[in-house]
Amino acid sequence: MTKEEILKDLKTDTFGQTIFCFDTIDSTNLYSKTLSKTKAPHGTLIIAEEQTAGRGRMQRNWVSLKGKNLLFSIILYPDFIIEKTALLPFAGSLAVCDAIETVTGLSSTCKWPNDVLVNKKKVCGMLLESTTENASIEKIILGIGVNVNQEEFPEDLKYKASSLKNESGIEINRITLLQKILEELELRYEQLAHFPSSQLMNDWKMKALLFGKKITVLEHEFSYTATAIDVADDGRLIIQTDDGTKRSILAGDVSLAYT
Amino acid sequence: MDLKYVKQLLELVEKSTVNEIEVEEKGHKIRITKAAAGSASAPMLHAMMPSFPHQVMMPAAPALPAEVSSASEAKPAAPIAETKKYHEIKSPIVGTFYRSPSPEAGPYVDVGTKVKQGTVLCIVEAMKLMNEIESDTAGTIVKVCVDNTKPVEYGQVLFLVEP
Numbered sequence: 001m002t003k004e005e006i007l008k009d010l011k012t013d014t015f016g017q018t019i020f021c022f023d024t025i026d027s028t029n030l031y032s033k034t035l036s037k038t039k040a041p042h043g044t045l046i047i048a049e050e051q052t053a054g055r056g057r058m059q060r061n062w063v064s065l066k067g068k069n070l071l072f073s074i075i076l077y078p079d080f081i082i083e084k085t086a087l088l089p090f091a092g093s094l095a096v097c098d099a100i101e102t103v104t105g106l107s108s109t110c111k112w113p114n115d116v117l118v119n120k121k122k123v124c125g126m127l128l129e130s131t132t133e134n135a136s137i138e139k140i141i142l143g144i145g146v147n148v149n150q151e152e153f154p155e156d157l158k159y160k161a162s163s164l165k166n167e168s169g170i171e172i173n174r175i176t177l178l179q180k181i182l183e184e185l186e187l188r189y190e191q192l193a194h195f196p197s198s199q200l201m202n203d204w205k206m207k208a209l210l211f212g213k214k215i216t217v218l219e220h221e222f223s224y225t226a227t228a229i230d231v232a233d234d235g236r237l238i239i240q241t242d243d244g245t246k247r248s249i250l251a252g253d254v255s256l257a258y259t
Numbered sequence: 260m261d262l263k264y265v266k267q268l269l270e271l272v273e274k275s276t277v278n279e280i281e282v283e284e285k286g287h288k289i290r291i292t293k294a295a296a297g298s299a300s301a302p303m304l305h306a307m308m309p310s311f312p313h314q315v316m317m318p319a320a321p322a323l324p325a326e327v328s329s330a331s332e333a334k335p336a337a338p339i340a341e342t343k344k345y346h347e348i349k350s351p352i353v354g355t356f357y358r359s360p361s362p363e364a365g366p367y368v369d370v371g372t373k374v375k376q377g378t379v380l381c382i383v384e385a386m387k388l389m390n391e392i393e394s395d396t397a398g399t400i401v402k403v404c405v406d407n408t409k410p411v412e413y414g415q416v417l418f419l420v421e422p
Contacts, residue, residue, distance in 0.1 A: 082352055086385045113386040128388040131379075132351050137390065235386045250410065251355040251384045 001049065005175050014043030015074060015189075016182040022048040024066075027055055028073040029129055029143040037139070040075050045182070047072035054145065055127060063154070069163070070146040070178055074185065077139055080193050085137050087235050089114035089128055090204045091192050092142055095184035096124050097207050100146075103177045104168050109209035112228070112237045112254055116146075117209060120256065121162035123147045144181070148172050198233045205231060210254065215239070218253040228254070345419040346396050350411045354385035358407045366407075368418070372400045380418055383411060398422040 003019045010016055018041055025031055025048040032046050040046075050066040064071055078085050093114040100108045100116065100123070108118045116124035127143040147163035149171055164172045192200050205211070210228035217226055217239065226239040229246070236248035272280055272291045279292040350356070358366040358381050368380050374394040383390045402419040405411055 086352060086354075086388055089387050126387065129391065130388060131391045131393055132383075137351070140388075250353065250386065 001047065001175060001178075006045070006047070006178060010179050010182065012043070012182050012186045014041070015186040016043065016045040016179070018044040020044070020046045022046075024048065024050045024052060026053040027051050027143075028071060029055070029127060029141050032073045032075050032141040032143075033129070033131075035075065037077065042075070042077045043186070044075040045072055046075070047178075064145060064147070065150045065152070068150040069148045070144070070174055070181075072178070073141050073143045074182075075139060075141055076189070078137065078193075082137060083234060084192055084197060085130070085140065087192060087197055087200060088140060088142065088189075089126060090235060091188035091200060092126050092128070092144065092185065093124070094200070094204045094207060095188045096144065096146065096181055099177060099180035099184045100124075100164065103180050104164050104170075104172055106164060106168050108207070110204060110207045111209050112231060113235060118162065118164065118167045120209070121167070122160060123162055123164055123167070142185075146177070146181075148174050148177060196233075201231060201233050201235070210237075210256070213256060216255050217249065218255075219249065219251075344421075345401055346398060346422055347416045348380060348392065348394060348418040348420060350383050350392070350413060350415045350417055352383055352385050352390060353413050354383040354390065354411060356405045356407065356409055356411045356417065357382040357384060358403070368400050368403075370400055370403060374398060374400060374420065383417075392417065394418075394420065396420055396422055 001021065003021050006016060006019055006021075020031070020035075020040070022028075022031075025046075028046040028048050028051065030053070032040070032044075035044070035046075048071050051064065051071050054064060054071065076088070078088070090110075090113060093110045093116050096116045097108045097110050100106055100118070106118050108116055108123070109120075111117055111122075114126045114128070115122050124144065124146045126145075128140060129143070130137045130140045132138070147161065149165045150163045151166060153161050153163075164177075188200065191203075208231065211230065213228055215226055215228050217224055224241060226241045228237060229240055230238045232238060232248060236250055237254065238246065238248045240246050268280070268282060268289070268291055279290065281290040358368075360367070360382065368374060368378070374380065375397050376394060378394045379391045380394050380400075381392050383392055398420040400418055401421045404416050404418060411417065
């Protein structure tokens, strides 16, 4: 994948207009952290065919076969309030979800707050990182990994993860998909910046997988089952625990309970 | 809120080493704090209007194992006069406080760690947005004010730094 291929027919104003392309890199997020604002303006894309230290939340490994998938980071300098910044994971997952549907025709869903699933299997994960100084968020790195044409998955992930090729049965053009994701991301970013948060959140809820379903919540050291009810406009997941009490959660791992 | 339940909470706080707890139920929120941290004085009760209408309820007492188990880790807060001379590092967002980049890794900083401006002190996570909180001053960490993996509010003091 080259810069020229990505830029050709890319219909965005800023997202992906500055590109750093790598064959192999430790992690696109790590590299993004080293770039200054002058070198990497708002919307800069860092993309690699392979990562040697790909990570997810809590430094979990993100394994991906070389040249098969999309592994990239976008650098953002949000100029809106910090409460909206916390909703970027929703903007990201919704953008990927819409792009997948347009390009592959596969129906996809969002799992709180930022995973994208096809047939209840994870095809896209995200890691958002930011640095905060003087109580304001300067720079956000939105790391995205999409399983596109990878066919083999490790035994322990087989029933939880998949790729767009495995689910659709056809080889997907990665550049077309990337361009569509960048376009959708730019739109969702603008929606978040210029409209009330409820607009983005209402759109996201239309794609939400968990509502009304039994889920397992893993919060730090303990886990419990609950029913997902709603997502508040500030992004919190509202759940009802088995004893009937309602509460909202801000962080933690949530998965469908198979009971 | 049931008065008996409030009484139970007061007793719970009094007997434990926890200095402050906050409980929200059916639109009523109470915060119980000990008058002087670390002393044996009686806990104080503050009734508040809910600040987050969506955060409807915390689990009832039996569902609080995490809170109780953390009691032994909680350190008495420094007296107010003492905190004044230290620089406070506050949380810019509501989220979950992590002292290390992963559960296996060691903490970014500890009491006694010398930090520079820009040194990463911790992560505050909100909806999988991992915010690395940097020190905005040079100095030495004198206190870590929050236990690992605990929720933090906007503006809550996370660290005290001696310039």
